[in-house]
Amino acid sequence: MSEIEQTPVELPRGIALAWGVAANPQRGPKREMSVERIVETAVELADREGIGAVSMAAVAKKLGFTPMSLYRYVSAKDDLLLLMQEEATGLPPEEHRTADGWRRALEVLFRAQVEIYLRHPWILALPIAGSPITPNSSAWLDAALGALAETPLAPSERLAVALAVTGQARWCGIVNAGYSEAARADGLAPEEVAAREAALFDAVIDADGYPALRGAIDAGVFLDEADPFRFGLARLLDGVEGYIARLDRGEPPASEGGWIELDDADVLEDKRYRAAAKASRDAQKALVAAEKALRQARRAQAQALKEARERAAR
Structure with a gap:
């Protein structure tokens, strides 16, 4: 057995708290206090x-305790954030267990994950520092x-x-939560936010500089009611389904390609x-610089054209 395998793994405090294996504080406030109460209060505050x-x-104030009282239970804010994410995430829906096939099960999980992000959009602001092992x-x-x-x-x-x-x-959660927040802040309906965004695109995007994007704008893609994320998920799963079908037929999977991998020193x-x-x-690097210069030149040209038209109209 290797030295790594023989060495016991010491769980970080936040992960140990999530699994319920962290040592309880020796002393605490006289009134009832628990990690669960702290985390639930923090989630409510974030929501x-x-x-x-x-x-x-802030959490201590909501609970009627001093901050030092909380530190006896949750010793660092990073641990609190981890526990908040764990609480807000909850368990996956039971529906995925009875779904008809792997594809339907993944669709159920996808929808449920998006709903969590919409209920608790603050989760999306938490940094990703590896897999949350909770x-x-x-x-x-x-x-x-x-x-x-x-x-x-495999x-x-x-x-x-x-x-x-x-x-x-x-x-999907990032985009939809962002639209919801923009709508809430400005007192607009989500479709009104989308219309405003489409108008901004229409005002600044021209066919000379951005021909494909201009074509998409003219086709009304930013006002289309179709869900691009549902389409994207469907095509992703189509690809997985096709890959599985090839494996079922005993065919070798298509080469992924596209990457140059060199392991030979x-x-x-x-x-x-x-x-x-x-x-x-x-x-x-030269291409990036040239594209930047081209964009700047086109902006200058557009500005000069605008000013020329304004002078001609006087």
Whole structure:
């Protein structure tokens, strides 16, 4: 057995609290206090006022205790944020267990994840520092992997699909929560926010500088009621379904391609390869600079045209 395997893993305090294996405080306030009460109060505060309003002092005030009382139970704000995320995330819906097939199960999980982000948008503002190894978060990952358990996908491929669906749900949550917040702040309906955004695009995007985007604007994509995230998820799952079908037929999966992977140190040190790689990087930098200069020139041209028309109209 390796030295790493022999060394016991010490759980960080926040993770230990989430799993209920952290040591209880030796002393505490006379009135009833618990980690659960602290976390529930913090979640309520974040839901009502945003994550920026959450501090140990603010939570303590809501509970009627001093901040030092809280630190006996939750020793750091980062631990509190982790526990808040765990509380707000909850467990995956039971519906995924009875869903008809892996695809339907993943769709159920996707929808439920988006709903969590809309109920608790502050979760989206929390930094991602690796996988949250907590009971509820682990249950969500387990649910997605379980949905794919009967497929011929390799374990690493099941994880990749689970992460792709989770990422799509998070992106959907970010955009929809942002629109909801903008609507709330400005007193507008979500469709009014979308209309305002479409008008702004229409005002600044021209066919010369952004021909494809201009075409999309003219086609009314920003006012289309179709859900782009549902479409994106469907196409993602179509791809997984097609991949699984190839495996079921015994066909080798199509090459992923597109990436240059070099593990040979001799190749990486080859002078001609290094020179070619440098030339490629330099060309890419030059292309970025040229595109930036082109955008600036077009903006200057548009401004000059606007000013010329204003002078002609006087």
